Amino acid sequence: MKAGIVVFPGTNRERDMAIALRRAAGTEPAMLWHRDTELPALDLVVLPGGFSHGDYLRSGAMAAHAPIMSAVRDFAARGGYVLGVCNGFQILTEAEMLPGALLRNAGMRFLSQDCHLRVERDDTPFTRGWREGDVFRAPMAHGDGNYVASEEELDRLEGEGQVAFRYSRADGGLADDANPNGSARAIAGVFSADRRVCGLMPHPEDLVDPLMGGEDGKPLFDGLVESFR
Ligand SMILES: NC(=O)CC[C@H](N)C(=O)O
Numbered sequence: 001m002k003a004g005i006v007v008f009p010g011t012n013r014e015r016d017m018a019i020a021l022r023r024a025a026g027t028e029p030a031m032l033w034h035r036d037t038e039l040p041a042l043d044l045v046v047l048p049g050g051f052s053h054g055d056y057l058r059s060g061a062m063a064a065h066a067p068i069m070s071a072v073r074d075f076a077a078r079g080g081y082v083l084g085v086c087n088g089f090q091i092l093t094e095a096e097m098l099p100g101a102l103l104r105n106a107g108m109r110f111l112s113q114d115c116h117l118r119v120e121r122d123d124t125p126f127t128r129g130w131r132e133g134d135v136f137r138a139p140m141a142h143g144d145g146n147y148v149a150s151e152e153e154l155d156r157l158e159g160e161g162q163v164a165f166r167y168s169r170a171d172g173g174l175a176d177d178a179n180p181n182g183s184a185r186a187i188a189g190v191f192s193a194d195r196r197v198c199g200l201m202p203h204p205e206d207l208v209d210p211l212m213g214g215e216d217g218k219p220l221f222d223g224l225v226e227s228f229r
Helices: 014-025 068-077 087-094 151-159 218-227
Strands: 003-007 030-033 044-047 081-085 101-103 111-119 135-142 146-148 163-168 187-191 197-200
Touching: 003 014, 014 218, 044 068, 044 087, 068 081, 081 087, 081 218, 087 101, 087 197, 111 187, 146 187, 151 187, 163 197
Parallel strands: 003 030, 003 044, 044 081, 081 197
Antiparallel strands: 101 146, 111 135, 111 163, 163 187, 187 197
């Protein structure tokens, strides 16, 4: 799998992402700069986490208009796969490559803690490393992770199978206390309508080795590698 990682001013998770991709794929991901206007030949583009442009205006709002985003949009339209984690997810919603928006966490606090995610479908390159209903642990670290969309849009996303992950308890049950940022319908990650684009708030790339405290995030990367073999 040939992956590229986009770095914006203020991105800070690109190295964690590179480690996870390198370990799974056995190849070095390409580092791409926000001012680039063309992409090399890639299977996957990843927008990693961080504080692009210092979260000014709104998280991801300025990065969504970076020169490279036209190339990323074309790449997805031509059949490429795009993953956004945390700030990357925010950028993809701001760029309208994914539905909905990410508002300030319900409790107005930056949350840095572990959470559990339930996998809502397993027939996509992003989720094929799990089985539907599997629950995995992932660290979260964000101030703006409260997923919102209109009730009609939420119904449509659920009906079309565009919900990728939900915040859940360790047993997979949904509960307010397992949804720390107050996301609508506990949505932690979504797909585009064609399921080529996926965004999620927590950080699977930070649990890919026992030395990191676990390997819960590994199926994301293994599944992607498997898809492009
Ligand atoms: N870890 C991150 O990517 C943080 C995302 C964003 N800057 C926020 O605080 O919501």
